[in-house]
Amino acid sequence: xxxxxxxxxxxxxxxxxxxxxxxxxxxxxxxxxxxxxxxxxxxxxxxxxxxxxxxxxxxxxxxxxxxxxxxxxxxxxxxxxxxxxxxxxxxxxxxxxxxxxxxxxxxxxxx
Amino acid sequence: xxxxxxxxxxxxxxxxxxxxxxxxxxxxxxxxxxxxxxxxxxxxxxxxxxxxxxxxxxxxxxxxxxxxxxxxxxxxxxxxxxxxxxxxxxxxxxxxxxxxxxxxxxxxxxx
Numbered sequence: 678x679x680x681x682x683x684x685x686x687x688x689x690x691x692x693x694x695x696x697x698x699x700x701x702x703x704x705x706x707x708x709x710x711x712x713x714x715x716x717x718x719x720x721x722x723x724x725x726x727x728x729x730x731x732x733x734x735x736x737x738x739x740x741x742x743x744x745x746x747x748x749x750x751x752x753x754x755x756x757x758x759x760x761x762x763x764x765x766x767x768x769x770x771x772x773x774x775x776x777x778x779x780x781x782x783x784x785x786x787x788x
Numbered sequence: 789x790x791x792x793x794x795x796x797x798x799x800x801x802x803x804x805x806x807x808x809x810x811x812x813x814x815x816x817x818x819x820x821x822x823x824x825x826x827x828x829x830x831x832x833x834x835x836x837x838x839x840x841x842x843x844x845x846x847x848x849x850x851x852x853x854x855x856x857x858x859x860x861x862x863x864x865x866x867x868x869x870x871x872x873x874x875x876x877x878x879x880x881x882x883x884x885x886x887x888x889x890x891x892x893x894x895x896x897x898x899x
Contacts, residue, residue, distance in 0.1 A: 681831075717891070719890060720889040721889075722886050725886055767832070769887075771885065776834055777822070778834060779824075779833075781830060781831045782830070
């Protein structure tokens with residue numbers, strides 16, 4: 678999974694706590710994405726960005742916020758975590774040739 | 789609404805037993821169809837992109853084909869290391885060129 682790094686890899690949160698997931702890519706890609714993966718649901722798009730300073734909603738944006746202040750970073754925030762947000766989160770970026778590369782994932786558990 | 793359906797959900801093969809995975813889709817404005825491989829605890833790893841009906845791509849024991857309504861991933865003479873979940877995704881000409889994923893096919897190749 679070339680050049681897409683996610684931190685942290687694992688996190689346990691209590692209901693109501695906030696946290697931020699960081700995605701960094703070193704490939705100078707314009708497009709970046711945040712997906713969540715749940716058993717039986719597949720990968721679903723949360724938010725995406727088409728360039729520095731831009732963000733847009735995906736299929737399941739509620740309860741999440743994002744920011745793209747720098748081209749190489751795409752942050753996913755949970756302001757008040759809920760058990761329904763227990764999931765595996767994947768960041769991805771798209772090269773100009775259209776291939777989309779994924780990070781290794783961040784496992785989040787909300788108790 | 790864009791839909792991607794993969795079948796079967798799971799596939800158990802003996803080493804050397806060739807088989808095919810199906811990905812059927814209904815989308816408006818298909819830009820490309822992607823195949824990814826995902827190992828447990830890892831992010832999706834890019835395999836192929838197909839852009840037009842009739843197109844075929846090969847990589848080692850894998851061959852992907854595309855028609856106007858579906859794509860097939862053929863696994864020829866599989867080995868145990870081909871065991872993984874194979875994900876299909878479609879990219880449409882809108883919404884940040886996002887990918888819409890199917891539920892995946894879990895493939896287990898037994899020696």
